[in-house]
Amino acid sequence: MSYLNNPELSEVKLKVLNSALHLFVEKGYFNTSIPDLVKHSGVSTGSIYHGFKDKQNIAEALMQQLLWQIEGEQNALLLDPTQNAWQQYQALCRWLIQTAQDHPHVSQFVLRAQHKEFMPDLAPICSSKPFIKLREVLENGMQQGLVREMDPMIAAASAYGGVLRLIQLSLDQMLPKPALEYLDEISETCWRSVAADIQK
Amino acid sequence: MSYLNNPELSEVKLKVLNSALHLFVEKGYFNTSIPDLVKHSGVSTGSIYHGFKDKQNIAEALMQQLLWQIEGEQNALLLDPTQNAWQQYQALCRWLIQTAQDHPHVSQFVLRAQHKEFMPDLAPICSSKPFIKLREVLENGMQQGLVREMDPMIAAASAYGGVLRLIQLSLDQMLPKPALEYLDEISETCWRSVAADIQK
DNA sequence: GTCTATATCTAGATAGAC
DNA sequence: GTCTATCTAGATATAGAC
Numbered sequence: 001m002s003y004l005n006n007p008e009l010s011e012v013k014l015k016v017l018n019s020a021l022h023l024f025v026e027k028g029y030f031n032t033s034i035p036d037l038v039k040h041s042g043v044s045t046g047s048i049y050h051g052f053k054d055k056q057n058i059a060e061a062l063m064q065q066l067l068w069q070i071e072g073e074q075n076a077l078l079l080d081p082t083q084n085a086w087q088q089y090q091a092l093c094r095w096l097i098q099t100a101q102d103h104p105h106v107s108q109f110v111l112r113a114q115h116k117e118f119m120p121d122l123a124p125i126c127s128s129k130p131f132i133k134l135r136e137v138l139e140n141g142m143q144q145g146l147v148r149e150m151d152p153m154i155a156a157a158s159a160y161g162g163v164l165r166l167i168q169l170s171l172d173q174m175l176p177k178p179a180l181e182y183l184d185e186i187s188e189t190c191w192r193s194v195a196a197d198i199q200k
Numbered sequence: 201m202s203y204l205n206n207p208e209l210s211e212v213k214l215k216v217l218n219s220a221l222h223l224f225v226e227k228g229y230f231n232t233s234i235p236d237l238v239k240h241s242g243v244s245t246g247s248i249y250h251g252f253k254d255k256q257n258i259a260e261a262l263m264q265q266l267l268w269q270i271e272g273e274q275n276a277l278l279l280d281p282t283q284n285a286w287q288q289y290q291a292l293c294r295w296l297i298q299t300a301q302d303h304p305h306v307s308q309f310v311l312r313a314q315h316k317e318f319m320p321d322l323a324p325i326c327s328s329k330p331f332i333k334l335r336e337v338l339e340n341g342m343q344q345g346l347v348r349e350m351d352p353m354i355a356a357a358s359a360y361g362g363v364l365r366l367i368q369l370s371l372d373q374m375l376p377k378p379a380l381e382y383l384d385e386i387s388e389t390c391w392r393s394v395a396a397d398i399q400k
Numbered sequence: 401g402t403c404t405a406t407a408t409c410t411a412g413a414t415a416g417a418c
Numbered sequence: 419g420t421c422t423a424t425c426t427a428g429a430t431a432t433a434g435a436c
Binding site: 027028030031111112113114116117118124126127150151153154155157158159160161162163164165166168169172174175182185186189190191192193194 | 230
């Protein structure tokens with residue numbers, strides 16, 4: 001079952017984007033030719049270029065779609081106003097790891113470091129809405145007294161850096177167990193780094 | 201002053217590798233053509249192909265050189281047997297950040313996630329010696345009672361994930377201050393995540 | 401060993417029938 | 419809108435003089 005599911009997208013566009021996601025991650029953007037996309041998607045060259053301006057535009061449309069869906073999922077996750085920052089942080093970690101496990105290509109494409117090489121105009125991923133939301137949860141935590149006062153960038157790097165690193169290891173098949181089995185240990189461990197000292 | 205300094209390498213090889221490091225990071229491997237390398241290095245096509253089998257071989261030789269130098273620096277850093285795990289960890293963090301600040305291209309090339317796209321035979325970077333050493337310092341810390349008992353992979357992801365994430369932010373020009381100014385705060389913060397509870 | 405000139409190939413993109 | 423056939427540019431890699 002594929003990840004992309006925007007009903008506004010035509011059948012061919014969806015086919016092409018799904019194939020692009022698969023091939024760009026498996027072989028890399030530059031090692032994927034238009035003929036490769038034709039073969040994998042079953043859509044002809046002409047139709048591809050009817051739907052997309054050029055190859056770069058396919059990658060951009062793919063990224064836009066993924067970020068749009070991710071943002072929606074993330075917002076749904078944070079709807080409950082009774083959750084405190086620690087609970088929200090845990091929910092985010094679970095969702096990050098779950099997505100990496102269920103849709104590794106999605107995580108790999110979005111989290112990859114080298115977007116600029118083939119999408120020079122794209123804003124850095126860490127300034128995208130989903131990443132900003134991650135930081136906001138920690139800033140809420142500071143206001144709630146659950147996270148100690150510190151530079152928000154440092155807090156975010158420390159609290160999510162470990163989780164993202166674990167996800168990268170999992171995507172690179174460097175972990176013996178499925179990523180989700182590490183969820184509790186990694187989220188509690190990383191949270192310790194920013195948690196306020198508990199007064200007894 | 202360039203980073204590469206192996207006296208065993210010929211003048212032309214050094215020129216080519218230095219240009220490759222610059223261009224592969226600035227434009228990306230696939231956006232760098234042999235003519236680009238010729239222009240930037242001042243070495244002719246023929247001489248490049250005399251020294252290297254093909255373009256991929258240039259990247260492999262570059263990676264090998266960088267890892268070799270990095271390993272040497274890292275070993276020098278950990279020579280002092282009187283340092284405990286926390287001191288070693290701090291020294292490693294300083295060195296990681298200092299290298300990213302002084303030689304951003306080196307860090308960017310070595311830490312980039314997508315090596316496999318142009319060096320399919322290369323072992324994943326996290327199984328290279330310098331990365332293994334990072335984990336060992338934490339395992340020593342567990343034996344010394346400074347790091348709490350936990351899965352070594354989790355410990356490493358958490359302790360270094362935040363630091364590496366900060367370095368990535370710095371390389372992406374997302375930080376207002378030079379990376380070194382964050383050294384103390386980030387290393388202390390990340391260490392907290394794995395530090396053993398202090399008995400009072 | 402170093403250079404210039406060039407062969408070869410395949411990619412991205414287009415034209416135009418249907 | 420979709421397809422096949424094709425153009426063209428530019429890349430990698432080589433040949434062969436010096």
